[in-house]
Amino acid sequence: MDRAISVLQVLARLKKAGVTEIATELSVHKSTVSRLLGTLEARGLVEQAASRGRYRLAYGVVQLAEGASKKHDLAVISRTVCDALAEDVGETVNVVVHEGRAVVTIDQVIGSASITTVNWVGQRDPLHATSAGKVFLANMPRAEFETYVSAELERFTDHTMVDPGVLEADLARVRDNGYASTFEEQEIGLAAVAAPIRSLDGEVIAALTVSGPTFRIDRASIPKIAERLLPAAAQISERNGYPKAG
Incomplete structure (x- = not known):
């Protein structure tokens, strides 16, 4: 079936x-x-x-x-997957979309280990300093990417990638790995991992992220979180119409 x-x-x-x-x-x-x-x-x-x-x-x-009586938006489609992922990793899980030069969180589930009370829903964040933003940058047409980096990139911390060449090298790793990560690039003490959510035609229409404090999400644990994040993002993509391989 x-x-x-x-x-x-x-x-x-x-x-x-x-x-x-x-x-x-x-x-x-x-x-x-x-x-x-x-x-x-x-x-x-x-x-x-x-x-x-x-x-x-x-x-x-x-x-x-014709038997479908309700049109489900992405937040509804992804909710049960986000709930399960947040419980699994114990961290905050967000669904994020691309809007202009920023990303916007449209849904959030807070994991059991999280100590944050920050509500990210509706917040606009920069593409180059967020894991979700890097997912979009890594998958956007070359001309669109060049337009983005042609403007001065804002620095938020000492770790923010503001050099286009450094950022481009990092995005190449995103494409190779299938996920993006940030470590204190937007905010000191904050780390995040993101994977793409695709539509029927394969276009990246959103990103699924896991974020938390750097004392729990360190550089060594990021690949382990990605192992749980990638299947969850793929499951949401499949619910959104993207064909499942195999």
């Missing part, structure tokens, strides 16, 4: 696709995709396009969509 849903999500994004294309997108064997397509076609959820061998969504999907 999980893979069948992923097939539908790939077709929603690509409009039309053959067995090989879908198998490549999902990293599964072509025979598996072929069996799934056969079942979906029999139930009226996909159909073969005029050019044989390529599939598209069928009217049955429209009928299913």
Whole structure:
């Protein structure tokens, strides 16, 4: 069932696709995709396009969509995942979106180990000094990134990356690792880790972050937190329509 849903999500994004294309997108064997397509076609959820061998969504999907009575926004979709992650790591978990030269927190869950009472919801923070901001910078088009760094980057602490070359090198590591981190770059005593949340077409539309004091989140523990953060961000992405591989 999980893979069948992923097939539908790939077709929603690509409009039309053959067995090989879908198998490549999902990293599964072509025979598996072929069996799934056969079942979906029999139930009226996909159909073969005029050019044989390529599939598209069928009217049955429209009928299913009509049964949805409520449009869930990202905060609602992510809430249960955030609750579980905050309980797991014991730190504050935020969902953050990109807005101009800043990021804005749209939802927050405070973990059991947290001693903070700071409410980040609605707060605007800089892209270059936050883990969520680095997720967006690492995934934005080159021209957009160059426009951002062409203006003087504000320094918040001695650790803030204000040199475009240093920042760009750090963003390359973000792309390699799949997550971003900051250590006292926005505020002394604060560390954070962030991973991307993607839409159906793979675009990074939000970031999931874990933040806390540096006496609990130190440089050694950041990779361990990322191991828990990345699956959670992937789960939210899948709930938002992004196909699950495998």
